Amino acid sequence: MTIQAVSGERFEEMSVEGLRTVGVFIQEDPRYFTLRLRVPGGNLSVDQMEGLARMARRYGRGRVHLTTRQAVQLPWVRASQIQEVVGELEKIGLLLSSCGPRVRNIVACPGWPECKNGTSKPLESSRVDTQRLCEEMDRRFFGLDT
Numbered sequence: 001m002t003i004q005a006v007s008g009e010r011f012e013e014m015s016v017e018g019l020r021t022v023g024v025f026i027q028e029d030p031r032y033f034t035l036r037l038r039v040p041g042g043n044l045s046v047d048q049m050e051g052l053a054r055m056a057r058r059y060g061r062g063r064v065h066l067t068t069r070q071a072v073q074l075p076w077v078r079a080s081q082i083q084e085v086v087g088e089l090e091k092i093g094l095l096l097s098s099c100g101p102r103v104r105n106i107v108a109c110p111g112w113p114e115c116k117n118g119t120s121k122p123l124e125s126s127r128v129d130t131q132r133l134c135e136e137m138d139r140r141f142f143g144l145d146t
Helices: 016-022 046-059 079-091 130-141
Strands: 002-007 010-015 024-026 032-038 072-078
Touching (some): 010 016, 016 024, 032 079, 046 072, 046 079, 072 079
Antiparallel strands (some): 002 010, 024 032, 032 072
């Protein structure tokens, strides 16, 4: 079974097994797929959350799943809807994630001022700006094979 799917910035025919590498997973019911989204540091804006809620209602039976890696999954998407959903995700600044033996969503503490161990003042030698570090790691390493 193949479907038209996103890979990088273009759509191509991919096997269902190959879709996992771009964050698209077939569900137990093979008519439906789950889309895993890239959310570096677990940060979503209110606009992104509202957009996800709209998409969940329209394509995903009103469901969104938060993963242990601070990512978001949108289940119950039909194969014929994947391109449309990916386009809507891009409009709100979200991209598909990856799976398998590669760098996935980068996880981070929320940082200062939410966490007493985080800071926005990198000159304090005992603390790390976790969100800035997370963003940089995501830019450099996301999607690379391990």
